[in-house]
């Protein structure tokens with residue numbers, strides 16, 4: 001669900017073959033791109049435009065449902081969770097993976113600016129703290145065998161996380177006035193300087209929550 005350009009699903013599809021792997025996303029453009037990027041040889045892989053709140057699939061039609069970096073962007077992730085559960089077969093498994101944004105650990109020379117940036121970054125998202133609620137929410141929404149596993153990712157140099165996350169997020173915070181222009185520039189200059197002198201450090205934790213469908217709700 002919310003597969004974007006389908007990068008993860010292309011890796012997962014061979015693991016479930018000859019079972020079918022279906023990627024869904026709200027964005028027509030991203031689904032079109034996912035189809036373009038996928039090999040015609042992956043015959044068990046398909047993509048479909050769909051809203052996770054209203055999936056165009058019958059009840060109990062999938063053995064597995066997975067959503068990575070989707071829930072935190074939704075205004076009502078728990079309604080989406082019910083919809084994911086609806087399309088899961090009995091004893092079907094859900095896997096949800098999200099970063100915990102408020103514990104982003106970034107080395108910034110001005111520690112107050114660094115702390116402020118982490119909190120502002122988290123609060124830019126609808127649900128930047130969603131992983132902290134996943135365990136009880138999965139149980140409350142009728143799932144069993146709930147497990148949450150952390151995965152730590154450390155970056156020692158500027159890379160995708162700087163280019164696609166820190167830099168654009170800083171610009172957005174400056175645009176909205178949450179961060180002053182001077183602080184935004186100071187932060188990015190500091191990170192570049194730290195990277196150039198081998199002092200860059202970014203550590204983020206990604207949590208993977210898995211659970212199995214139990215009895216239908218209300219029974």
Ligand SMILES: C[S@@+](CC[C@H](N)C(=O)[O-])C[C@H]1O[C@@H](n2cnc3c(N)ncnc32)[C@H](O)[C@@H]1O
Nearest residue numbers: 002003004025026027050051052053068069070
């Ligand atoms: C941050 S991207 C994650 C993409 C991919 N899952 C990944 O981890 O690389 C979030 C995706 O959720 C999709 N999305 C947002 N709201 C959605 C909704 N209501 N239903 C389905 N997809 C949605 C967006 O179009 C976007 O592709």
